[in-house]
């Protein structure tokens with residue numbers, strides 16, 4: 410039986426059954442077309458086109474599933490332009506599982522749509538390099554050298570088009586690790602403290618490893634026992650968002666095996682997209698008889714840094730007289746529902762003043778590899794975010810996702826702003842009493 414389906418939704422002569430396996434068809438009927446999600450959707454805010462809204466995309470998926478619409482350039486474009494930010498899920502009163510729908514729709518597009526060569530190449534490059542830290546390090550080695558020789562600016566100027574946009578997004582590659590990034594923590598775990606493992610991710614361990622190490626440091630300061638994973642492979646989020654469910658499952662299995670082996674009571678990631686992906690392992694591997702139970706167990710262990718820290722009481726912070734604004738990373742706010750804990754922890758730092766920015770939970774355009782594949786829309790959203798963050802005049806823009814950090818920092822650099830974009834873990838580590 411189809412839930413919530415009415416005759417009015419299927420005028421005479423229109424198909425009302427799926428002829429193609431695009432998404433879980435039943436889920437489409439949760440949408441009652443109320444439109445309450447429209448103003449929460451970043452792409453709709455920019456284009457004002459119904460087909461770039463969640464409601465429009467749900468309609469599009471249904472038309473594709475029922476064979477009333479061909480998967481042509483237009484249809485693929487509207488689906489590609491979705492950030493997968495899940496802002497619509499938060500706004501939806503009807504419980505539409507949009508995140509799940511768009512992941513399946515993306516897999517359908519990847520299987521059935523012939524992309525243009527340039528688009529195919531970009532996506533392929535992202536897919537074969539980014540999930541593998543060694544490959545990413547090798548690809549970035551010449552740039553690291555250029556940076557050491559203080560020639561990165563020149564290299565950037567010599568580029569144009571997409572390579573230049575990509576270059577501008579990259580954070581500094583030769584940051585000297587400050588004392589706060591030391592793995593040697595001075596904190597003894599409290600007796601009987603739960604063991605926490607930090608999943609170091611793929612891109613994060615290459616471009617923002619301080620965020621992993623400082624997550625461990627802050628957790629240790631809160632009294633947790635830190636346990637290291639022997640191996641860390643990509644969490645699979647990049648593949649989930651780009652329709653490669655097969656490889657996402659392979660990565661998920663490897664992570665499930667290692668997390669279970671580690672004996673960790675909780676698992677934390679410095680990247681909100683990775684947290685959200687790990688939280689979905691139970692669903693992703695539910696039909697895998699060998700891994701289903703362990704995947705559910707791992708998903709249940711997934712925790713967010715600040716909530717976990719607050720459970721044991723905030724550690725001792727030194728006074729930091731500064732102003733901070735907080736950007737909600739999509740997968741943290743909309744995926745995991747974490748909004749209050751990071752703010753509460755920040756406000757517990759003596760002297761700190763938190764100034765809220767409008768639309769703090771609207772996507773900045775980073776969205777995994779979206780800013781690499783859809784640079785025009787991503788840039789518009791980065792500009793919107795930068796304007797709102799800068800209007801607060803805060804000294805720091807704090808966030809809990811490296812992708813958002815690179816995206817917003819790049820936009821602030823373009824504006825020659827002195828505001829500093831910093832990951833929550835790095836900020837908290839900086840504030841710890843020594």
Ligand code: SF4
Nearest residue numbers: 450491492494495497
């Ligand atoms: S996931 Fe984000 S971009 Fe996509 S439809 Fe929902 S709100 Fe819009």
Ligand code: SF4
Nearest residue numbers: 440441443444446501
């Ligand atoms: S808010 Fe939910 S039910 Fe309403 S149009 Fe959007 S997705 Fe459909």
